[in-house]
Amino acid sequence: MLEPILTLNIPFREPMVLYKNEFQGTGEGPIVSLVSGIHGDELNGIYLLTRLAAFLEEVVQGKKEGYTLQGTVRLVPVVNVPGVNFALRNWPFDGTDINRMFPGYDQGETTQRIADGVFQATLGSHYAFDVHSSNEQFYELPHLRTFFPDERELKLAPYLRCPYLLHRELTPLYKTQLAYLWKDSGISPYILMLGVARRIDESMVQQVFHGLIDFMVATEILAGPPLAPPPATPFFRTANTHLVLSQAAGIFRPTAVVGTEIEQEDLIGHIYNVLTGALEEEVRAPASGLLAGLRAYPMVYEKELLARIFSPHESLEKGFDIWYPEQ
Ligand SMILES: [Zn+2]
Numbered sequence: 001m002l003e004p005i006l007t008l009n010i011p012f013r014e015p016m017v018l019y020k021n022e023f024q025g026t027g028e029g030p031i032v033s034l035v036s037g038i039h040g041d042e043l044n045g046i047y048l049l050t051r052l053a054a055f056l057e058e059v060v061q062g063k064k065e066g067y068t069l070q071g072t073v074r075l076v077p078v079v080n081v082p083g084v085n086f087a088l089r090n091w092p093f094d095g096t097d098i099n100r101m102f103p104g105y106d107q108g109e110t111t112q113r114i115a116d117g118v119f120q121a122t123l124g125s126h127y128a129f130d131v132h133s134s135n136e137q138f139y140e141l142p143h144l145r146t147f148f149p150d151e152r153e154l155k156l157a158p159y160l161r162c163p164y165l166l167h168r169e170l171t172p173l174y175k176t177q178l179a180y181l182w183k184d185s186g187i188s189p190y191i192l193m194l195g196v197a198r199r200i201d202e203s204m205v206q207q208v209f210h211g212l213i214d215f216m217v218a219t220e221i222l223a224g225p226p227l228a229p230p231p232a233t234p235f236f237r238t239a240n241t242h243l244v245l246s247q248a249a250g251i252f253r254p255t256a257v258v259g260t261e262i263e264q265e266d267l268i269g270h271i272y273n274v275l276t277g278a279l280e281e282e283v284r285a286p287a288s289g290l291l292a293g294l295r296a297y298p299m300v301y302e303k304e305l306l307a308r309i310f311s312p313h314e315s316l317e318k319g320f321d322i323w324y325p326e327q
Pocket of ligand 1 (some may be wrong): 131132
């Protein structure tokens with residue numbers, strides 16, 4: 001059922017309405033909330049939630065054989081409405097990042113009211129997902145982020161079928177983000193990072209869509225066919241990160257493939273001098289492990305992030321946490 005969660009009068013023409021789409025089951029199953037489109041140019045999450053809405057509509061109407069809804073699913077597919085309409089990450093009027101405005105304030109300015117409206121709409125959930133994408137400059141393998149997961153949260157995470165899980169420390173730096181607030185409010189929070197901004201990756205979305213259905217069966221939000229065990233999913237912390245920074249400036253041409261296991265000293269790519277075409281740097285892996293991210297935008301300055309490798313061995317580097325794409 002479509003329900004407005006917030007109506008904002010805007011300077012010109014009709015008010016802007018934020019909606020949630022809520023599906024209520026027949027039983028006493030748990031509640032899960034899924035939010036996407038906090039950043040208006042991150043489209044995989046919005047598309048994922050539209051697929052989920054269509055699926056749940058069929059379940060509720062009894063058209064999905066083998067599935068019944070026992071709990072409640074709340075979908076908020078678009079938070080930054082004008083941002084989505086104009087392909088912008090932030091709130092267009094004043095450039096505010098809505099995921100830095102939580103918990104928000106119902107008597108505050110526009111983005112504070114939006115943050116408050118979204119948080120209120122997800123209150124009482126047992127589980128919650130905030131879906132994002134990386135930026136356009138750096139391709140990130142899709143992954144699930146957790147904050148100090150308890151045993152149950154960790155056990156459920158592999159159902160999402162992401163190539164890896166990333167545990168991030170709960171620092172005050174994230175205090176104004178929705179997932180932090182969920183954790184603080186006793187809701188099990190997950191952040192899904194899906195692909196890059198401004199694009200839809202169909203196969204990735206389909207994979208996570210099926211993963212979410214399994215997650216809902218595993219948590220008894222949905223009753224469905226018996227589940228196969230989830231895939232074994234590697235779990236990394238920020239200390240497992242090995243960063244590859246450019247030593248030269250120029251044009252970067254990668255040779256390695258994201259999502260593959262690479263060995264220490266394997267070739268990752270080349271940096272060429274733009275004027276002369278001379279090879280400025282042969283970029284090699286500092287450690288063996290999963291190549292989880294690779295620079296997509298070719299022009300580079302010195303000391304820019306070219307690749308990220310997750311290795312079972314902890315890195316000795318310090319201060320690398322700033323190199324994660326923002327959520
Ligand atoms: Zn985002």
